[in-house]
Amino acid sequence: MTTTVLPRVTYLNVKYGVASWLLTKDHKRIGILYLIVVAIAFLLGGIFAAGVRIELTTPQGDFVSADTYNRLFTMHGVAMVFFVLIPAVPAILGNFAMPLMIGAKDVAFPRINLLSWYVFVIGFIFTLAAMVFGGVDTGWTFYTPYSSTASNSNVLLTGIGIFIAGFSSILTGLNFAVTIHRMRAPGLTWFRLPLFVWALYATALVQILATPVIAITLLMLVVERALGFGIFDPRLGGDPVLFQHLFWFYSHPAVYIMILPPMGAISEVIACFSRKNVFGYSFVAFSSLAIAVFGFLVWAHHLFVAGISPYSAMVFSFLSFAVAIPSAVKTFNWTATLYQGAIWWQAPLMWVFGFIGLFLVGGLTGLFLASLGLDVHLHDTYFVVAHFHYIMVGGAIMGFFAGLHYWWPKMTGKMFSNSAANLAALLVFVGFNLTFFPQFILGYLGMPRRYHVYADEFQVLNVLSSAGASILAVGYTLTASYLLFSLVKGEAAGANPWRATGLEWKTESPPIPENFTETPVVNEGPYKYSTREIKVA
Amino acid sequence: MLEGIPLFPEQASNLAPEVDNLYFFVTAVTAFFALLVVVFVIIFAIKYRDRTGERVGSPITGSTALELGWSIIPFLVSMVIFAWATIVFFHLVRAPDQTLEIYSTGKRWMWRFQHIDGQSEINELHVPLGRPVKVVFTSEDVLHSLFIPAFRVKADAIPGRYSSIWFTPTKTGEYHLFCAEYCGTKHSGMIGTVVVMEPNDYQAWLSGGGGLSMSARGEQLFQQHGCVSCHLTDGSGRGPSLAGKFGTQETLVTGATVAVDDTYIRESILTPQVKLVAGYQPLMPTFQGLINEEGLMSLIEYIKSLPSTGQAGAAPSLAPVPASPGGGPR
Numbered sequence: 001m002t003t004t005v006l007p008r009v010t011y012l013n014v015k016y017g018v019a020s021w022l023l024t025k026d027h028k029r030i031g032i033l034y035l036i037v038v039a040i041a042f043l044l045g046g047i048f049a050a051g052v053r054i055e056l057t058t059p060q061g062d063f064v065s066a067d068t069y070n071r072l073f074t075m076h077g078v079a080m081v082f083f084v085l086i087p088a089v090p091a092i093l094g095n096f097a098m099p100l101m102i103g104a105k106d107v108a109f110p111r112i113n114l115l116s117w118y119v120f121v122i123g124f125i126f127t128l129a130a131m132v133f134g135g136v137d138t139g140w141t142f143y144t145p146y147s148s149t150a151s152n153s154n155v156l157l158t159g160i161g162i163f164i165a166g167f168s169s170i171l172t173g174l175n176f177a178v179t180i181h182r183m184r185a186p187g188l189t190w191f192r193l194p195l196f197v198w199a200l201y202a203t204a205l206v207q208i209l210a211t212p213v214i215a216i217t218l219l220m221l222v223v224e225r226a227l228g229f230g231i232f233d234p235r236l237g238g239d240p241v242l243f244q245h246l247f248w249f250y251s252h253p254a255v256y257i258m259i260l261p262p263m264g265a266i267s268e269v270i271a272c273f274s275r276k277n278v279f280g281y282s283f284v285a286f287s288s289l290a291i292a293v294f295g296f297l298v299w300a301h302h303l304f305v306a307g308i309s310p311y312s313a314m315v316f317s318f319l320s321f322a323v324a325i326p327s328a329v330k331t332f333n334w335t336a337t338l339y340q341g342a343i344w345w346q347a348p349l350m351w352v353f354g355f356i357g358l359f360l361v362g363g364l365t366g367l368f369l370a371s372l373g374l375d376v377h378l379h380d381t382y383f384v385v386a387h388f389h390y391i392m393v394g395g396a397i398m399g400f401f402a403g404l405h406y407w408w409p410k411m412t413g414k415m416f417s418n419s420a421a422n423l424a425a426l427l428v429f430v431g432f433n434l435t436f437f438p439q440f441i442l443g444y445l446g447m448p449r450r451y452h453v454y455a456d457e458f459q460v461l462n463v464l465s466s467a468g469a470s471i472l473a474v475g476y477t478l479t480a481s482y483l484l485f486s487l488v489k490g491e492a493a494g495a496n497p498w499r500a501t502g503l504e505w506k507t508e509s510p511p512i513p514e515n516f517t518e519t520p521v522v523n524e525g526p527y528k529y530s531t532r533e534i535k536v537a
Numbered sequence: 538m539l540e541g542i543p544l545f546p547e548q549a550s551n552l553a554p555e556v557d558n559l560y561f562f563v564t565a566v567t568a569f570f571a572l573l574v575v576v577f578v579i580i581f582a583i584k585y586r587d588r589t590g591e592r593v594g595s596p597i598t599g600s601t602a603l604e605l606g607w608s609i610i611p612f613l614v615s616m617v618i619f620a621w622a623t624i625v626f627f628h629l630v631r632a633p634d635q636t637l638e639i640y641s642t643g644k645r646w647m648w649r650f651q652h653i654d655g656q657s658e659i660n661e662l663h664v665p666l667g668r669p670v671k672v673v674f675t676s677e678d679v680l681h682s683l684f685i686p687a688f689r690v691k692a693d694a695i696p697g698r699y700s701s702i703w704f705t706p707t708k709t710g711e712y713h714l715f716c717a718e719y720c721g722t723k724h725s726g727m728i729g730t731v732v733v734m735e736p737n738d739y740q741a742w743l744s745g746g747g748g749l750s751m752s753a754r755g756e757q758l759f760q761q762h763g764c765v766s767c768h769l770t771d772g773s774g775r776g777p778s779l780a781g782k783f784g785t786q787e788t789l790v791t792g793a794t795v796a797v798d799d800t801y802i803r804e805s806i807l808t809p810q811v812k813l814v815a816g817y818q819p820l821m822p823t824f825q826g827l828i829n830e831e832g833l834m835s836l837i838e839y840i841k842s843l844p845s846t847g848q849a850g851a852a853p854s855l856a857p858v859p860a861s862p863g864g865g866p867r
Contacts, residue, residue, distance in 0.1 A: 066722045066723060066724075066726075067722055070721070070722065137721070138719075145678070145696060146719070149679070150679050234697025234698070235697070235825065237808065237811070239697075240696060241695060274585070274594050275592065275594040276595065276597065277597065277599075279597065279598070279599050279600075280603075281598065281599065283599070305682065306693045307693060307698060310626065313626070314626075317619060317626075321612075321615040321616070321618070321619050322612075324615065325612050328607070328611045329604065329607060335574050335577050335581070336600075336603065338577075338578060338581035338585065339581055339585070339595075339597070340594060340595035340597060341581070341594035341595070342587035342592035342593055343581070343585045343586050343587055345582075345588075346590070356574065357575060360570075364571055367563060368560070368567075370619075371618055371621075372622045372623050372625070373559050373622040373624070373629060374559055374560055374563065374622060374625075376556075376630075376689070376692075377556055377686070377689040377691065379691060379717070380684070380691070380718060381717065444545065444560070445543060445545070446546050446684070446687075446713060448684060448715045449717075449719075451724065452725045453725045453726060461542060529593040530593045530595070
């Protein structure tokens with residue numbers, strides 16, 4: 001403690017020592033624990049991505065062998081999807097902020113919350129072990145029969161790791177759903193909830209209902225591979241495509257586990273820095289639920305060229321267009337929120353602008369892939385790679401950083417350098433576009449994904465992409481640097497540095513262990529910046 | 538250097554312009570919406586900027602009319618895309634009746650193409666200009682995907698069943714052929730060349746190979762494996778007659794009906810008990826492991842070539858006189 005005033009008791013200094021962290025039941029500390037593990041996974045996934053991008057600067061396979069390359073992109077996907085994107089916003093920001101935002105002392109089941117973290121870490125250790133002892137090369141999608149019969153890599157260990165980590169997601173979802181139902185402060189009705197809480201609630205439903213399916217699917221894969229059951233083996237009467245149905249029945253909703261919570265964070269930040277209500281609050285809230293529900297009904301759009309009936313393809317194409325509408329509604333509402341705002345250009349808002357730009361491209365290119373006649377050509381090409389990176393990195397990770405910057409002063413009690421954060425947001429935005437935009441063109445040209453060696457005419461675009469990735473790496477490194485630096489040298493944040501509404505800003509930064517000295521009472525909506533209210537048309 | 542970057546693949550099939558026109562349309566629509574939002578965000582962010590952070594925004598909460606507008610208009614626009622894309626898709630997946638059929642198998646890490654006249658080739662596919670071609674294929678091991686970007690066609694090769702793509706080449710030349718579904722170590726080496734030739738050159742190329750035609754090869758297998766002793770053409774054998782069965786419906790012992798197509802014939806050879814034809818005993822042994830994928834395709838081609846014998850000998854005078862098995866018109 002370098003400050004001159006007497007140290008106030010906060011959740012950070014109430015107890016010291018590793019044991020006090022590893023046995024904590026405080027949701028805020030558990031959020032920080034998740035942040036540490038996710039940061040390790042993000043670094044690891046980033047290193048794998050760097051290997052991929054270095055290899056692809058030349059058409060020949062001259063940096064790593066084909067088998068190594070296949071392991072690199074697989075482990076990049078596994079680390080990023082299961083250990084970064086899925087936990088990032090709910091388990092870090094949700095854990096930290098949600099109980100504060102609803103005026104609660106903690107989540108409904110603090111011990112289960114800690115258990116979730118341990119389960120997550122054990123799953124991560126299994127997956128890490130698989131990576132250390134030779135890696136895995138199936139692609140993060142584990143398609144059979146390659147994964148069940150042909151691959152000579154650590155499919156079992158990785159599968160078990162993800163299987164275990166899935167339970168962490170289920171437990172967090174359960175905990176959040178119960179917390180949001182039961183622990184809201186007096187007067188905090190559903191329609192006074194911040195939109196981040198709505199988004200976490202919708203996400204919790206998806207986590208609870210979809211994650212068991214991936215657990216079952218991976219278990220089937222494990223028995224198939226270890227015991228030769230034949231569920232996915234046509235020689236034994238099985239069906240390899242069945243795996244894809246089961247896998248995507250989880251993994252498409254999982255995309256919404258990744259993107260809904262960042263969308264919620266975006267709503268918080270944009271309201272705060274425009275000093276306004278989120279335009280169309282109830283439409284934004286219900287669009288989260290609509291996305292969660294429709295998200296369960298679109299899985300087969302990953303199978304348009306996998307031999308499904310053209311009529312069922314038609315149905316899934318239609319539903320995929322339908323699920324795009326609530327996302328579009330959210331985007332229009334965020335834009336309209338800026339109208340007649342008093343827009344305070346602070347770093348979290350710059351990350352939101354980055355999010356809007358990238359998520360727009362990601363969402364709109366989804367329409368290309370939902371279009372049956374285009375998907376035949378685009379499926380399994382770099383167009384798909386570009387599309388989902390725009391959603392998952394451009395959308396989910398940008399949204400995560402917007403939220404992290406927004407709540408960082410609350411989490412740590414320290415301010416980061418605003419100008420460094422603006423620069424980082426710009427670098428990430430530019431680097432991201434340079435990395436992934438050329439991949440749309442590569443995809444339409446016909447470059448398939450997961451190619452170690454490629455045709456010469458694809459080189460220029462690949463070099464641009466790799467150059468962009470290096471800018472992206474600088475952007476993320478800068479972000480990590482000034483955030484860590486702020487812990488040491490950052491100015492004290494004060495309770496409410498952004499002058500935001502919301503209960504989390506009504507307590508000290510960092511908060512006291514029990515969050516509030518007395519339970520807050522709520523008698524107004526979440527974004528009460530002005531005392532007047534106008535409803536247009 | 539930037540001028541050297543191609544933006545679109547070559548259009549070398551009848552399907553390519555259809556797909557590209559849709560692509561341009563969707564690009565235009567999505568670019569419009571993206572620009573619309575970006576322009577508004579930039580204008581608002583600048584126009585309503587507050588450097589002090591002290592002021593509050595206008596207390597607007599929402600507008601039901603706007604919400605409905607920006608839900609319904611994008612929905613209608615997306616339905617136009619949906620309808621157009623579905624029409625293109627059905628054209629992509631529904632081959633015309635008269636096609637030149639070529640069989641193919643994918644296995645790690647190569648594509649083998651088998652022409653009906655007997656020519657076979659590896660990682661090269663010769664096709665004639667201006668004629669609809671249908672490639673029927675499967676995989677011998679894991680999933681693969683046959684992808685010809687210049688034709689805008691792709692389908693997964695799945696072990697245990699047949700997939701197909703079709704196209705009419707519209708431009709002579711050589712084009713990429715890729716495996717698009719990840720299949721292990723040399724996935725990116727499972728590539729080849731499609732050679733589109735003038736019809737005369739194609740005929741010359743075909744006749745250069747020699748070897749048995751696929752149906753003749755199928756007939757050989759049909760004899761060798763003793764199929765012929767049960768599947769008598771007059772229907773009096775222990776197995777159903779196969780003459781003229783291709784493309785018809787068959788009733789199973791379960792009462793269900795099944796279309797007699799490539800996949801059903803394949804299944805019946807490998808797992809004959811699963812979809813047993815009504816009125817027959819489960820006597821047929823499996824030929825799994827005895828006949829390879831090319832052999833299966835040859836047998837299918839042979840069975841396809843068997844002309845109908847009318848009502849299985851009941852009224853031979855009514856049926857057109859069949860040509861000799863194996864040599865008949867398809």
